[in-house]
Amino acid sequence: MPRSALEEVVSLVKSRTGDPLSFADTIDYGAHDDFQILVAAIECKESGWETGGLEVAERMLKRLLAKSPDYAAGFYELAVVHRFQRRLSDALNCAVQAARKAPGNLGYGVFQAHMFYANGCWDEGDAALDGIVAAHPGERAQIAAMRGFGAYLKEFPRERARYITDEIRRRHYWMSVEEVAAAITSAIRSRRGFALVRLGDGEGTFARVNPADEQRFADLYDHCRRFWVTFLLGESFDPSWTGYEALTAHLMPTVEQADILGVAYWDWIDYEYSIAAERTIPCLLNINRYVLENVRYSTLCNQDIHLQLYRTGLLAEVMREVPSATVISCLDGLDAKIREMFGIADVDLIRIPSESHAPHLAHVAHRTDKPHFPQVFWDLMHALARPHHGRVFLIAAGTFGKYYACVIKQHGGIALDLGSIVDGWMKLASRPGYGSVFGIGGADPSGA
Numbered sequence: 246m247p248r249s250a251l252e253e254v255v256s257l258v259k260s261r262t263g264d265p266l267s268f269a270d271t272i273d274y275g276a277h278d279d280f281q282i283l284v285a286a287i288e289c290k291e292s293g294w295e296t297g298g299l300e301v302a303e304r305m306l307k308r309l310l311a312k313s314p315d316y317a318a319g320f321y322e323l324a325v326v327h328r329f330q331r332r333l334s335d336a337l338n339c340a341v342q343a344a345r346k347a348p349g350n351l352g353y354g355v356f357q358a359h360m361f362y363a364n365g366c367w368d369e370g371d372a373a374l375d376g377i378v379a380a381h382p383g384e385r386a387q388i389a390a391m392r393g394f395g396a397y398l399k400e401f402p403r404e405r406a407r408y409i410t411d412e413i414r415r416r417h418y419w420m421s422v423e424e425v426a427a428a429i430t431s432a433i434r435s436r437r438g439f440a441l442v443r444l445g446d447g448e449g450t451f452a453r454v455n456p457a458d459e460q461r462f463a464d465l466y467d468h469c470r471r472f473w474v475t476f477l478l479g480e481s482f483d484p485s486w487t488g489y490e491a492l493t494a495h496l497m498p499t500v501e502q503a504d505i506l507g508v509a510y511w512d513w514i515d516y517e518y519s520i521a522a523e524r525t526i527p528c529l530l531n532i533n534r535y536v537l538e539n540v541r542y543s544t545l546c547n548q549d550i551h552l553q554l555y556r557t558g559l560l561a562e563v564m565r566e567v568p569s570a571t572v573i574s575c576l577d578g579l580d581a582k583i584r585e586m587f588g589i590a591d592v593d594l595i596r597i598p599s600e601s602h603a604p605h606l607a608h609v610a611h612r613t614d615k616p617h618f619p620q621v622f623w624d625l626m627h628a629l630a631r632p633h634h635g636r637v638f639l640i641a642a643g644t645f646g647k648y649y650a651c652v653i654k655q656h657g658g659i660a661l662d663l664g665s666i667v668d669g670w671m672k673l674a675s676r677p678g679y680g681s682v683f684g685i686g687g688a689d690p691s692g693a
Contacts, residue, residue, distance in 0.1 A: 251277060251285040258293035258301055265289070266297060269304045274312050282309045283318055290326055302326050317347035324360065331519040333363045344373070351377060351384055355391050362395035363521030370395045386468065393465030394523040403518045406530050410511045413536045413545065420546045425505060426559035432504075432659050433566045436635025440654035442500050442662045443507030443548045447473055447644045449528035451493040452535040462527070469524050477643060478616050487619050496644070497535050502651045507548040507662075508532050551666045552682070561587065567637045573625075573649055574641040574667055575599035582670050583639065597621060597642055617645060626652055633658030641667040 248256065250272045257265035274282055282305060290302035306323040310316060324339035337360040344350070344357040354377045361370035374392050379385040401409075420428070425441065432439035444452075450466075450473045453459055459466065470493075474484050484490050500506060509529040517525040536543065547553065554560035569591035572580050580594035598617045615621050622645055629652045637659045640646040650660035669682060 249277075251281055254301065254305070255285050255288045255292070258289045258296070258298045261293075261296050265293075265301045266304060269301050269308075272305075272308070274305075274308045279309060279313050279316055279319070283316075283322060286326075287322060290322070290329075294329075299326055299330055303330070315346055317343045317350065317353065320346065321353050321356065324356065328360070328363075328520055333360065333519075333521060336360050337364050337366075351379070351387070355387060358391055358395070359521065359523060362391075362398050367395060367399055386464070389464035390468030391523065393462050393468075394527070397462055397465055397527050398521070401526075401530060403515070406514055406518065406526075407511060409530065409533050409537055410509070410514060413508065413533050417536070417540070417543050417545045420505060420544055422546075422550060422553040422557055422559060425546055425550055426554060426557075426563055428505060429563050429659070429661065430566055433563070433635070433637060436657075438633075438654040438657045438659070440503040440650045440660040440662075441505045441507070441550070442503035442647050442650050442660075443550060443664060444500065444509070444532045444647075445548055445664075446509075446525045446528040447477075448496060448500070448647060449509065449530075449532040450524075451496045451644070452528075452531040453494060453497065454531055454534045454538055458534075465523075465527060469528055472524060473644075478618060482616060482618075489618055492618075492648075493644075496647065497539070499651055500647050501540060501543065502654065504654070505544050505546055505550075506536075507546050507550045508536060510547040510549065513548070551663050555666055555669075556682070564589065569593075570637045570639055571595060572639045572641070572667075573597060573646065574639075576641070576667060576671050579641075579667055579671060582667075586670065595625065597625070597645075622648075625649065629653055629658075630656060632656055635659060637661065639663050639667075641665070 250268075254265050254268050254272065257263045257268060286302040286305040286309070289298045289305065292298055293301065303323065303326050306319055306326065310319045310323065313319065320339045321343035324336045324343060327333075327336035327339060337357075340353070340357040340360040343353045347353050354373060358370040358373040361367075361373055371392065374388050377384075377388055379388055429439070429441065450469045470484075474482060474489070478484075478489075482489075484493075509532045514526070514529050514533075517529060536545070551560075554563070564587040567587070567589055570583065570589055571593045572583060573595045575597050577596070580592045583589060584592050598615065598621060626648065629649060633653060633656050635657060638650070638653050638661065640650055640653075640660055640662050641664055642649055643664075646662055646664070650662050653660040
């Protein structure tokens with residue numbers, strides 16, 4: 246059966262072929278159901294994040310709204326597209342239209358408030374949330390979290406975030422990629438305990454800056470932490486009785502033991518401000534706020550140091566010093582890939598469960614009936630608490646990997662927190678930009 250025009254434009258976006266934007270203009274939208282057009286536009290948005298899919302989705306949604314000017318869902322999706330195009334005022338205009346045309350829709354109402362806050366309209370954002378009738382506790386929590394985000398954005402606007410990020414560079418020694426490579430090489434040659442730990446938005450979720458801050462933004466932080474726990478461990482996991490909350494409460498003091506900490510850098514934070522990311526802004530900025538307020542002496546570098554090491558070829562130079570290594574990852578076959586890439590004959594693999602909600606890992610990751618936490622985590626922490634005599638560990642284990650790195654260092658091992666870079670080695674486009682960095686043909690940002 247031949248594909249419809251809507252299916253064809255989605256296919257062009259996904260395959261990165263042809264001219265989907267021009268093709269979108271040739272479609273007879275009157276011949277298609279509104280919902281079908283909406284779904285196709287959403288697919289273009291999701292599948293072509295970095296390759297023009299947002300622009301195709303915008304074109305399709307505008308044609309849809311010209312056809313059906315009261316279609317609230319069309320305005321909402323167009324608002325989302327504008328947001329990720331960093332056109333926050335346009336996103337606000339569309340979000341207001343969506344909320345007006347579907348006044349009982351909680352999601353549209355909350356997103357309208359979100360876009361008011363993104364444009365510095367604090368009173369209007371609060372008023373939009375005040376007008377929403379919440380039917381159950383989950384909805385009330387969603388509203389409270391967005392109100393907390395508005396308060397956070399007001400207290401920590403982009404200019405203050407830039408000051409905080411610049412200030413930690415002035416107060417702590419900031420290593421270049423060449424210096425990081427030299428420090429790793431020195432540790433390998435001297436066979437001394439060493440840890441390079443990188444902190445991203447996942448770790449920032451649990452960065453407790455101070456008690457007053459925790460209380461002021463409790464609803465926002467609870468929302469961020471629920472999201473991350475669900476992503477890592479699944480919706481059924483209960484962090485309250487497993488010891489998970491106590492563990493993560495001490496994440497930042499634990500990682501201070503690392504020799505080098507990779508922290509959030511301005512370009513990343515600035516991007517999140519440009520799209521008003523309600524979870525990533527506080528999670529990234531709180532890493533730097535924690536360092537500024539609580540860490541007196543630490544050596545820092547960019548959080549993306551793993552990519553810098555790879556792109557410059559310095560990681561390959563470092564690995565030439567490695568006679569044997571252990572990999573901690575959920576990816577089957579990663580040990581063989583590292584043997585092939587770096588010519589290391591002795592590579593062991595410690596397999597761990599994959600993250601619960603990670604679509605790019607669906608068919609390649611180690612699966613187990615046991616969640617990563619608590620049993621697998623504590624079993625591995627116990628197993629790692631033994632002398633390592635300078636053995637190198639390459640770690641790709643998310644937030645839990647930061648704890649593994651520190652216990653490895655304590656027992657004389659060399660822990661390198663490589664994170665998602667190993668996905669690229671295994672040809673999984675798990676992060677934006679990995680398709681081009683690692684030569685992954687036909688990849689999309691989700692890794693599908």
